[in-house]
Amino acid sequence: MPRINNPKPPKRAPKIDIRRGAKKKPCSFCQHGVDRVDYKDLAQLRKYISDRGKIRGRKVSGNCQQHQRDVGDAIKTARELALLPYTQRTVTERRGGRGRDGGRDGGRDGGRDGGRDGGREGRDDRGPRTPRPSRDGDTPSESPVVAGELLEDASEAAEVFETQLVEEIAE
Helix, strand or coil, X not given: CCCCCCCCCCCCCCCCCCCCCCCCCCCHHHHHCCCCCCCCCHHHHHCCECCCCCECCHHHHCCCHHHHXXXXXXXXXXXXXXXXXXXXXXXXXXXXXXXXXXXXXXXXXXXXXXXXXXXXXXXXXXCCCCCCCCCCCCCCXXXXXXXXXXXXXXXXXXXXXXXXXXXXXXX
């Protein structure tokens, strides 16, 4: 029996139209007889950008294919010229997250902190901050090794460090 290279796919049931008689949204540019979309008309372009800064699709905006392409190009041009932002600034209060404390569960405490600080604890539990040493080098650093002393191997360095540590504790 010969093998068939292109078997026919099974017949599907006809799709039911979800809109049920709802008219397609007319293209506002075609209605008003606009042939070019101006990238400098920010009020018009903002209608076609979502609240997160994404360009709305054709089905949502109701534009025809050509005008939707023109709107996309105009928005991209306006973004390059810094007339429109690439993203909108959104302020959301999240519980936990994937910060330094953990993954999806919101942190070590399982998200029971109320989410006000993202699962991170404040500095109160660690005490006051100490001032950082300056990087310009005008203050000498307090290193356990005397400046100019070169140690031969790691075991000798460990011995020097331990003796200095014992001397500091004794004082």
